[in-house]
Amino acid sequence: MSNTSWKIGRLFGIQLEIHFTFFLLLGFYIYVGHQAIGWRGSLTLGIMIVLVFVSVALHELGHCLTAQRYGIKVPRIVFMAIGGMAQMGSIPRDPRKEMIITINGPLVNFAIAAILFVVLCITYRDVGYVAEGSVNLLRKYFTDDYVRSPYNPWSLSWVSFAWGLLGWNIAMGLFNLLPIFPMDGGRLLRAALAKKFNYLQASKIAATAAKVIAAVLIAWALLVSQHYLLAVLLVFIWIGGDEELKYVAVIEQYVGKTVSDVMVDPPKLPDNTPMSKHALQAHWLVDDHTAEIFSSAAAFPVHAEGELVGVVYPDLLWEKAGH
Template identity: 40%
Template sequence: MKSSFKIFRAFGIPVELHISFLLLMLFIYVIAFLGIISVYIAFLITLLFVTVVVHELSHSYIAKRYGVKVGKIVLLPIGGVSAMEEIPKDPDKELKIAAAGPLANLLIAFACFIGLLIIGGVGSLTLESFFISNTPSADLSLFLANFLGVNLVLGLFNLLPAFPMDGGRVLRAFFAKRMSYSKATKAAASVGKQFAILMVILGIFFNFILILIAIFIYLGADQEYKNVMISSKLEGIKVRDIMTKDVNTLTPDTSVSEALNTMFKQRHMGYPVEDHGELAGIVTFDDISKIPENQRDTPIGNIMTKKLILANPEEPAMNTLEKITKNNIGRLPVIENGNLVGIISKTDIMRVLEVLDTKPLE
């Protein structure tokens, strides 16, 4: 069953709704129908998610202009997620990509303000007008004020100087103009962590939600720093440099029992499966462990994974690590000119990182 459904395409980028988002919207309109919240609130929440899509499309549009591939945008209950490749390490490009989303929200807020000026609704507004209340309203000035407030908060919140917020990437781009990319990431992540600690302190005295946001920011900053450190250490290293070239393979008619004995004897937990010299699949210990003992005469061709994710010898090792991590798999067959030339595992990459761990970063 698909977890998300495409609703339209913009700038060549599919925009999808996650099933959990559809359930959330259904829940919102059900409670609006029951009178727990007003239809006005439900409508504003819907428009809020529309602005989230605009926010993500703004990021993605600028990223595509710089050659970054954007797979899709998925709308989740927590917001929008753009499936894009690694952001360029050019400070100017990263700054523009990161700032595009918040800028879109601030432009919408500005457009609402212009609308208020046109209808003459600015003078009659109070601070409370910029916050949504559970009161049905057909007042255009109140609606514009509410929508202005929502977009202003979204834009400014995303500019907080902390990963994974857009402001954290803007801050890194600023630092990267003055120091190496890895040091810029470390400095920006440090600012983000300190900001998160401050939010925890404020959350203790004012609002518990601030503590949850702070945890999200702290963990995001820490993960971003770790990813960049790994990327920095693996820079210039290709799959060819670390893959296992002497690959032991099995055939589709090898029994589960024979494959298990091979694994124990050679101490490898996964093997490519070749059929008459062509790669047909891959079988792992996890696949075999699911087969009951009384069925271990089953050919591995019946249980092997046939839909393969592959690596290329000239591919950067970091790209391969991202494939392995994203798909939660242990190893990738390495193919060159249609032939199996090696296999690379997450363990191989981690071993290289351990060796390089003592090498100082720039």
């Protein structure tokens, strides 16, 4: 367990963790449900939030399993109030690979929705009714007008949960495809731009476009639809895009360099420097271990032929990069 998240297990070699903000979100909806109809409301909304995060987990696994096929290590996935965050060992520089890794997340959402759509069609024996219900579910996400929806948030029926998950997975699949960096749509835009620009330039253009689109959507959420939670989510995404851009600007300065190029002699480090239990090899490329190195506060011992030859100090790399 870290200071802010708890380990809940491993899947396909990936550490799964729950961030404390997930419990804040769960608690909020349990409270809302109780205020509405008592403990039954708490139970139904609580179950729905858990099911939604199962969908989030499958979405992130869509990214991660594809990345693993390309040889990219995925140390962990953290589930937070605003969704899931997969920590990949490196960012693919091949635009085609980045596009495939990125698109497989939303495709999982659409696949879940398709399965639920078929199940509901079989249940009701009426494709038209299920199609109309699906459209009405989406309308509830994008308008504050009254729309009759087949989803009953206070029902413990599996059919009601199926309706809720159907609408949520379609909405989230579409929402993730908005070209707002660092969401999936923003990453797809960055990958497309990377075919004509270098990686950092492509990231800057994608981040700038994201801010314009996010600003318009925040204004719409606040002034038109009164979807205040959406506005808050977009603000967090805006901040996340800025942080991602800073991260890309730093790691771009170490592209093509080996661990031996960036290591220092152990005596040059302060005596109180925390040391990682994971050793790096001197011949490894920094590109392949950026997430591990730059997200750590600990220094990494560097080995060559079984001998300690130096130390990689992440804070020093950040300082040299001007951050």
